[in-house]
Amino acid sequence: MGLIKGIEISKVYESGGERVAVLHNISLTVEAGDFMALMGPSGSGKSTLLTILGALNPPTQGKLLVDGIDVYGLKQERRADFRSHYLGFVFQQFHLIPYLTAIENVMLPLAILPYSHQEQREKAQAVLEKVGLGSKLNRLPNQLSGGEQERVAIARAIVNQPPIILADEPTGALDTATGQEIMELFRELNREGLTIVMVTHNEETLHYVNKTVMIKDGVIEKILVKDDAP
Amino acid sequence: MRLLDVALAHLKLRKGRTAFLLLGMVLCLGTLVSFYLLTHSLQAEYHRQLEQTGIRLLVTPEGLETGDSYLGVPVGSPVRSSQVLLPKEYFQEIRQLEMTGLDLVSPKLVLASEVMGRQVLLCGLDLQLERALQDWWALETGDFPKNAEEVIVGFDLAGSLGLKPGDQVLISGKTYLVSGILLPAGRGEDKLFFKDWEEMMSLTGVEGISLMELRFQVPAQQGSEDLAVEEWISSLEANLTGVKVTRVIDEREARQELLMRISQFAGYGALIVFLLNWLMIAVAMMSSVKERVGEIGILRAMGYRQKHIIKIIMLEAGMITGVGGILGFAAGVFLGAFLIHLLGGAGMNWAWILWLFLPVQVLSWLIGLTAAGYPAYKAAQLDPVPALRQL
Known part of the structure; x- marks a missing residue:
């Protein structure tokens, strides 16, 4: 049984009285420890699928089980608790809070958990050191480079030690060299046991993953599995 | 990191707006407090004079x-x-x-x-x-x-x-x-x-x-003068034929009455300032929510509950109205002392001031809670997916 199991997931949006089907009966299993890429052309439905896997966007039909939990069977606020404990998000444009320092941004997910300020600080500092930003704890986002901001975003996603990271085009706003550094960091986290699901357009990033799900027109076109991802 | 720190950091980011809202609170509460003190002082002076002259x-x-x-x-x-x-x-x-x-x-x-x-x-x-x-x-x-x-x-x-x-x-x-x-x-x-x-x-x-x-x-019970006067006039006109009885309003009383009317008028002015201030905070908080839609989406994605979002917005408004309450109270006491000195009231009574402190703080918090309530509710209701798309 997979860590994440999507069963016949469909998503239909209504816009101006018109129904637009974005996903059609998608069934998908992500095993614990997978590093999976969701790939496809723009408008294929991969980002929508990521938000559904992220417990943010209820599917029109189908079911999402994570660690045996029927995620969309939970009430809205319980789903927020679920996200807090199971998921870490990394967004394409980093999405750091501009008026908080790097360490404060990383402490944000801990602010709603029962940790003391000292514990929060220690945890945040530890993950920032892990992503190589131990010397820039008190910098504001606009005082950091794009790669550094992405590292802060990754630190923020892993600080409460969720088993799953969901990343939406994490290298999309970075140059090639920085993108590779970030992918190395993801690979290291994956090797430590984190399950990662990543939306990407960049074929170079496929080098780091063990599963690639190709999506086209809202359906899974094919799934590529590598037994020995480097 | 507490939610209070997030709210405080945002207020620091928007220094100009925070200062503007604080100024509004100081003006609103300062006006209310000073005119309350002035009215009380004028009433006390009126009673002192009334007891002297009868x-x-x-x-x-x-x-x-x-x-x-x-x-x-x-x-x-x-x-x-x-x-x-x-x-x-x-x-x-x-x-x-x-x-x-x-x-x-x-x-x-x-x-x-x-x-x-x-x-x-x-x-x-x-x-x-x-x-x-x-x-x-x-x-x-x-x-x-x-x-x-x-x-x-x-x-x-x-x-x-x-x-x-x-x-x-x-x-x-x-x-x-x-x-x-x-x-x-x-x-x-x-x-x-x-x-x-x-x-x-x-x-x-x-x-x-x-x-x-x-x-x-003057009757011992304050505020019963008019009733007593009515009774005296009725009794005199009933017992003495062919008389007309009128109350004497001497210059001091007439001046006092004029001042009371002025302070009453000013009280209405203060009420308008109060409503404008409430509206100002409500609009500022609503615009704050609108400009932070993406940020709210991120917090919701991290697992923040609706109550956490509400708490952040309310804490921001609460800090403005809490600090504004204290500053406004102090400004009101100073302005009140000046006006009482200028208009010849009975002087400041520390008992009134102490009595007034708590209600003013409660009023101040109420302004914050009611003005920020709807924006906070709207923020909590935001759907995280469209919110994140705005980033």
Whole structure:
């Protein structure tokens, strides 16, 4: 049984009285420890699928089980608790809070958990050191480079030690060299046991993953599995 | 990191807006507090003066013609033979009515007479009673009369007739000694002769009362004066036929009333400032929510519950209104002290100030809670997916 199991997931949006089907009966299993890429052309439905896997966007039909939990069977606020404990998000444009320092941004997910300020600080500092930003704890986002901001975003996603990271085009706003550094960091986290699901357009990033799900027109076109991802 | 730190950091980011909202709170609460203190002070001063002077009623004959006046009250036309007077027995009858709080009755008879070739007004009264009533009466020169053979003269009249203490004056065929000249009052009594009421009746043969001034003690229960006055007037008009009873509003009371009206008006102004301030905070918080849609989406993705989002927005508003409450209160106390000094109130009472502190802080928090309530609710209701798309 997979860590994440999507069963016949469909998503239909209504816009101006018109129904637009974005996903059609998608069934998908992500095993614990997978590093999976969701790939496809723009408008294929991969980002929508990521938000559904992220417990943010209820599917029109189908079911999402994570660690045996029927995620969309939970009430809205319980789903927020679920996200807090199971998921870490990394967004394409980093999405750091501009008026908080790097360490404060990383402490944000801990602010709603029962940790003391000292514990929060220690945890945040530890993950920032892990992503190589131990010397820039008190910098504001606009005082950091794009790669550094992405590292802060990754630190923020892993600080409460969720088993799953969901990343939406994490290298999309970075140059090639920085993108590779970030992918190395993801690979290291994956090797430590984190399950990662990543939306990407960049074929170079496929080098780091063990599963690639190709999506086209809202359906899974094919799934590529590598037994020995480097 | 606490939610309070997130709210505080956002306020620091928007320093200009935070300062603007704080200024609004200081203006709003400062105005409310200062005018509350001013009104209280003016009321206390009014009561102090009222207790000193008592409540006064004038009893005059009903259906007076327009004519001369005494202390601004019409007393008919003393130069006409048809002058309406009250029976002199009313002086005794009023005192026998046993009205609660009545402590002084002063009758006056105003008649016209020729003195030193000039037509002047004579006012017969009981000088002892009248001096107790008109506590501001003072002499420019001389002494108050020691007996019925002596008179005092109003300042203007003494000047125009060239009279001074020690002069003798012939009134209705009898010679009187001028014992003193009154200080100018800027009113009708500056142009009068004052002599003993009984003596005047026996001299002129005219018996009666042009008007009677009654002084009552202020009721112990504050705010019950108007009711008491209504009762006294009804009782007098029911027991004495052909009288009209009116309340005397002297200059001090009139000034006090004017100030009370001004402060009441200012109170309405403060209410408008209050509503504008409420609106200002509500609009600022709503715009803050709109500009932070993406940020709220991130927090929701991290697992923040709706209550956490509400708490952050409310904490921001709470910090502005909490600090604004304290600063506004302090500004109100200083402004109030200045206005009381300027308008002659009873001075600041620390008991009022301490009593006022808690309600002002509660009011301040209420402004924050109610103004930020709807924006906070809207923020919590945001769907994280479209919110994240806005980033």
